[in-house]
Amino acid sequence: AKGGQWQKAAEVFGELRRQAGLTPDIVTYSAMISACEKGGRWDKAVGFFREMQLQGGLEPNTITYSAMISACEKGGQWEK
Secondary structure, X not given: OOHHHHHHHHHHHHXXXXXXXOOOOHHHXXXXXXXXXXXXXXXXXXXXXXXXXXXXXXXXXXXXHHHHHHHXXXXXXXXX
16 A cells, blocks of 8 residues: 555455454554555554554564564654
């Protein structure tokens, strides 16, 4: 998702859970975090990262950490 399209990605992510009844996996969360990063929404990226761990019970992988680090760096939030 390009910069301005992170909201659309979030909509699809939400529909995945609500309508399809599917559970997001590490790939889905990583893609969502990356979309937030590209959209300059580090705060949303952090939210999905925490949700992934707390609600999803998933452990981040290298791709997830990379997207999260990039999101925080772009938002000047590297200390998060």
